[in-house]
């Protein structure tokens with residue numbers, strides 16, 4: 372079960388209290404910890420988190436460097452706990468524009484957690500789905516080959532913070548995904564909210580383009 376999350380609403384949540392936006396991201400990192408701990412209990416074995424889009428470079432330099440520092444801190448303080456929880460940490464997106472100290476931290480974390488089998492967490496960093504697709508596409512490639520190059524299909528996409536858009540995230544992988552949009556800001560997103568999203572997902576019928584036929588009533592066909 373692959374769940375992908377657009378962790379939105381950090382800045383607005385912090386501003387609501389008159390705090391700097393970075394405080395929202397800091398609290399957002401706590402939510403990341405909580406979700407990683409809870410996800411396997413809900414049957415999630417793959418979690419992809421949108422931490423920094425390629426468009427986010429346009430934010431004020433202070434927020435950008437604050438976010439990069441936060442990610443580095445997360446890696447430095449969390450890797451041993453992730454190993455203990457058998458979590459494999461990976462990063463997707465461009466690596467050539469990341470600050471000098473973050474790159475070795477990322478590769479080190481990937482190496483140190485490579486044996487994790489319970490949950491794979493992929494953090495999207497300097498990420499643009501369109502750019503990933505352009506870089507991966509080869510002439511004559513089949514759907515399966517492109518999927519192998521890009522990554523697994525998403526089952527459930529969650530976006531917090533009230534907006535309802537994909538923002539260049541996992542465009543190919545979300546072709547058959549179910550969507551869950553919630554007004555709850557990411558710093559306040561709880562384990563119960565994740566459970567609710569999963570319950571909603573499990574209650575939905577996924578048809579992958581086929582139609583539903585009511586066997587008791589052969590004339591009633593809904594597409």
Ligand code: FPP
Nearest residue numbers: 378379380381382383396399400403422445
């Ligand atoms: C969107 O909220 C969120 C981000 C751009 C950053 C997400 C990053 C974290 C939660 C930091 C930690 C990540 C990991 C993986 C440890 P926004 O600032 O756009 O919110 P707004 O729409 O309210 O302004």
